Amino acid sequence: MKVIITGATGFVGKNLSEYLNSTSINVESLSLRDKEWRKQIDQYADAIVHLAGKAHDTSNTSEEKEYFKINTDLTFELFNEFLKSDIKYFFLL
Helix, strand or coil: EEEEECCCCCHHHHHHHHHHHHCCCEEEECCCCCCCCHCCCCCCEEEECCCCCCCCCCCCCCHHHHHHHHHHHHHHHHHHHHHCCCCCCEEEE
C-alpha cells in the first residue's frame, strides 16, 4: 500500500509517516509549496492524507487572505486532483 502525505514535515506528518513506515506502508511526501506538485502525485497510490496548512504566524505578519488561500483554496485544488486520479481514499485532517 502507498500513502501520499502532505505536510509530512510537520509534527503530525512526521509521526504519522514514521508509524506507517513501521507497518510496511510505503509513504510518499508531497510538498504543496512546489509549484509542480500536481505532476508529482503518484496516480497509483492508495490514499492521500492531507495535513498541510498554515497554522502559525509567530511574527503576526500574515494576512487573512493568505490563510484562506493556503488552507481552503489549496485543499480544493488537491481534492480536485484526487478526483481525477484512481486514488481510492482522501483524508483531510
